[in-house]
Amino acid sequence: MSQADPEVLDEVVRLRAELDDANYRYYVLDEPRLTDADYDRRLRRLQVLEEANPELVTADSPTQRVGAAPDAGFPEVAHAVPMLSLDNAFSEEEVKAFVRRVADRLEAHGEPLAFCCEPKLDGAAVSLVYEHGELVAGVTRGDGRTGEGITSNLRTLRSIPLRLRGDDPPALLEVRGEVIISHAGFEALNDRAREEDTKVFANPRNAAAGSLRQLDPRVTATRPLEFSAYQVARIEPEQGDASHSQLMARLGDFGFRTSQELAVVEGAEGIIDYCRALGEKRDRLGYDIDGVVIKVDDLRLQRELGFVARAPRWATSFKFPAQEETTRLNDVEFQVGRTGAITPVARLEPVSVAGVTVSNATLHNADEIARLDVRIGDTVAIRRAGDVIPKVVRVLEERRPVDAETIVFPEHCPACGSQIEHLEGEVVARCSGGLFCPAQRKEALKHFASRRALDIDGLGEKLIEALVEREWVITPADLFRLEAQRLAELPRMGTKSSENLVAALDKAKRTTLARFIFALGIREVGETTAANLARHFGSLEALMAADVAALESVDDVGPIVAAHVHTFFRQPHNRETIEDLLACGLSWQEETIGERPQPLAGQSWVLTGTLESMTRDEGKARLQALGAKVAGSVSKKTACVVAGDAAGSKREKAEQMGVPVIDEDELLGRLAEWEKGESDS
Numbered sequence: 001m002s003q004a005d006p007e008v009l010d011e012v013v014r015l016r017a018e019l020d021d022a023n024y025r026y027y028v029l030d031e032p033r034l035t036d037a038d039y040d041r042r043l044r045r046l047q048v049l050e051e052a053n054p055e056l057v058t059a060d061s062p063t064q065r066v067g068a069a070p071d072a073g074f075p076e077v078a079h080a081v082p083m084l085s086l087d088n089a090f091s092e093e094e095v096k097a098f099v100r101r102v103a104d105r106l107e108a109h110g111e112p113l114a115f116c117c118e119p120k121l122d123g124a125a126v127s128l129v130y131e132h133g134e135l136v137a138g139v140t141r142g143d144g145r146t147g148e149g150i151t152s153n154l155r156t157l158r159s160i161p162l163r164l165r166g167d168d169p170p171a172l173l174e175v176r177g178e179v180i181i182s183h184a185g186f187e188a189l190n191d192r193a194r195e196e197d198t199k200v201f202a203n204p205r206n207a208a209a210g211s212l213r214q215l216d217p218r219v220t221a222t223r224p225l226e227f228s229a230y231q232v233a234r235i236e237p238e239q240g241d242a243s244h245s246q247l248m249a250r251l252g253d254f255g256f257r258t259s260q261e262l263a264v265v266e267g268a269e270g271i272i273d274y275c276r277a278l279g280e281k282r283d284r285l286g287y288d289i290d291g292v293v294i295k296v297d298d299l300r301l302q303r304e305l306g307f308v309a310r311a312p313r314w315a316t317s318f319k320f321p322a323q324e325e326t327t328r329l330n331d332v333e334f335q336v337g338r339t340g341a342i343t344p345v346a347r348l349e350p351v352s353v354a355g356v357t358v359s360n361a362t363l364h365n366a367d368e369i370a371r372l373d374v375r376i377g378d379t380v381a382i383r384r385a386g387d388v389i390p391k392v393v394r395v396l397e398e399r400r401p402v403d404a405e406t407i408v409f410p411e412h413c414p415a416c417g418s419q420i421e422h423l424e425g426e427v428v429a430r431c432s433g434g435l436f437c438p439a440q441r442k443e444a445l446k447h448f449a450s451r452r453a454l455d456i457d458g459l460g461e462k463l464i465e466a467l468v469e470r471e472w473v474i475t476p477a478d479l480f481r482l483e484a485q486r487l488a489e490l491p492r493m494g495t496k497s498s499e500n501l502v503a504a505l506d507k508a509k510r511t512t513l514a515r516f517i518f519a520l521g522i523r524e525v526g527e528t529t530a531a532n533l534a535r536h537f538g539s540l541e542a543l544m545a546a547d548v549a550a551l552e553s554v555d556d557v558g559p560i561v562a563a564h565v566h567t568f569f570r571q572p573h574n575r576e577t578i579e580d581l582l583a584c585g586l587s588w589q590e591e592t593i594g595e596r597p598q599p600l601a602g603q604s605w606v607l608t609g610t611l612e613s614m615t616r617d618e619g620k621a622r623l624q625a626l627g628a629k630v631a632g633s634v635s636k637k638t639a640c641v642v643a644g645d646a647a648g649s650k651r652e653k654a655e656q657m658g659v660p661v662i663d664e665d666e667l668l669g670r671l672a673e674w675e676k677g678e679s680d681s
């Protein structure tokens with residue numbers, strides 16, 4: 001050590017300490033602080049320094065060791081065959097150098113060498129031991145020589161056979177593979193964790209490793225873990241397989257899942273083509289991979305090549321660009337979605353993540369900002385995997401500048417200035433601007449014109465989009481000011497259809513209070529709630545003036561709906577839009593105030609088949625107005641089934657259960673009577 005430059009020695013000592021700490025956090029705590037990219041750069045740097053100064057190499061240097069010592073919670077199990085690491089190739093040049101090294105050692109110049117290529121799954125490595133076909137042990141990699149016995153946890157994975165398939169299993173089989181969590185499984189797991197306020201994982205690898213090392217196997221059983229086999233460590237007696245790829249096929253026969261992407265290729269060219277093709281496919285695989293594992297296929301040649309301290313000589317891994325990188329959070333913007341949801345979006349110092357430049361990432365919602373404790377100016381870790389939007393997964397607190405700014409969730413919508421609602425028990429904050437908010441305009445108008453709302457014939461989605469994009473329609477009241485002549489200028493709109501639309505708009509002005517309330521698109525106010533509100537308050541003025549307590553006294557209206565309705569009518573923009581609509585001539589008959597007779601209260605009705613005189617929705621609304629609940633399926637509790645034309649299984653079921661069935665004529669007769677009785681009272 002004496003000859004080395006003291007500065008180099010300092011750096012080596014510092015790198016080792018950092019890497020040891022990173023290994024502990026990664027392998028034992030499953031909570032890394034460094035990104036893999038940062039870790040790999042440090043390890044690379046240490047390797048370079050040690051190669052230039054061989055006298056500095058120590059046996060316990062992170063360049064010489066694998067993983068980390070097992071954690072105390074589990075029994076220590078020694079590996080009969082060590083579980084090693086893999087060398088890395090970070091470029092196509094390094095892949096060629098690997099192939100050259102192998103050829104040199106084997107003195108196999110000129111002959112094409114066969115390599116087996118597979119995705120390098122990013123999860124946790126485990127080893128499974130089978131005796132006479134029976135799973136007897138499952139162990140983590142640990143430090144490569146000793147791992148943690150986690151057999152009970154591994155038994156909960158459906159993709160791990162508890163018994164090998166086939167009549168004549170080998171006396172001994174030790175299989176190695178990766179336990180992973182797919183992107184879909186990972187999102188679902190974290191969604192659940194956020195809901196239940198438990199640990200949210202930064203990436204699928206940490207989630208997989210953390211889930212495997214649960215002290216309670218019942219917890220492991222609830223995690224979406226999958227096992228994919230990639231290596232045979234021991235098989236006795238030998239089955240006569242000559243290559244790695246043949247062994248993989250045999251594992252398939254035993255009942256293991258192996259990679260579907262596995263392929264045998266020739267020479268450096270073949271490897272490079274494979275790596276490029278898999279790189280292209282990476283985003284569509286549905287699980288994380290961090291590269292390609294390249295193995296000499298011939299088992300005899302593998303034995304001839306042997307091992308060095310940390311890794312086999314017959315294999316290497318080609319590393320893909322990392323899926324996590326760090327960068328600076330420059331600002332946070334709040335975006336308004338089509339339904340008013342407010343999403344905080346991180347504006348980042350552009351950074352290349354897994355081959356794509358990322359300058360925005362989602363921060364989900366206010367809870368996530370609080371959970372991450374992220375501030376403007378922070379250095380953050382960004383993850384981009386598959387086709388999921390990039391996310392901020394972690395803050396590097398130790399790099400927080402003194403002037404980092406707290407993120408303030410706005411109180412007013414950035415698109416329209418309306419109040420943002422952040423309701424207790426709901427994670428998503430929303431703009432209450434509804435009809436007025438430009439971000440929500442198209443959706444609001446589609447809803448406004450829809451069949452169950454104002455039912456404007458001929459005003460479809462495409463037309464609404466064209467009208468909004470031209471800014472001919474900003475609020476729904478503008479619809480009623482459209483002129484046929486102007487409409488005819490739109491693509492695919494002739495004179496006739498323009499005139500029809502104007503006529504339909506005119507017709508739609510005559511509506512009901514219930515439809516009008518529904519058409520406003522107040523959050524969580526569906527058809528039934530709108531009808532209840534109309535019936536209860538009798539007039540729009542009364543509804544708009546109602547306080548939260550009055551609203552909560554309406555049938556089926558709880559505190560959340562009451563709050564939505566109340567806030568909606570407090571927004572000046574919404575009040576203006578409503579006045580404007582009334583000025584355009586929208587009208588309805590005032591509903592009679594007060595309790596109305598509800599002859600069908602407490603009854604459940606079912607409508608099936610086609611009605612002639614009205615749509616099923618109309619029939620439903622009329623029955624509901626009389627107090628009935630209209631259900632989708634027949635049960636013993638059904639009071640009556642209305643069977644229209646071509647009524648099928650529901651009618652049969654009703655008849656079998658002895659539930660009364662009536663036809664359309666009878667329904668019309670009864671409705672007429674009930675509705676008359678109602679207006680008489």
Ligand SMILES: NC(=O)c1ccc[n+]([C@@H]2O[C@H](COP(=O)([O-])OP(=O)(O)OC[C@H]3O[C@@H](n4cnc5c(N)ncnc54)[C@H](O)[C@@H]3O)[C@@H](O)[C@H]2O)c1
Pocket residue numbers: 022023025026027032033034035036037039040066067084085086087118119120121122123124125141177178230231290293317
């Ligand atoms: N962020 C951190 O702080 C931190 C700390 C330690 C390690 N790491 C990361 O871990 C990796 C290095 O760790 P390592 O030694 O566990 O792995 P490695 O890169 O040396 O590769 C060996 C591992 O590859 C896996 N593997 C996946 N598919 C395989 C296949 N088809 N055939 C054979 N093996 C396959 C196995 O789990 C095996 O243990 C690096 O990517 C590094 O960035 C990160």
Ligand SMILES: [Zn+2]
Pocket residue numbers: 336413414415416417418431432433434437438439
């Ligand atoms: Zn808004």
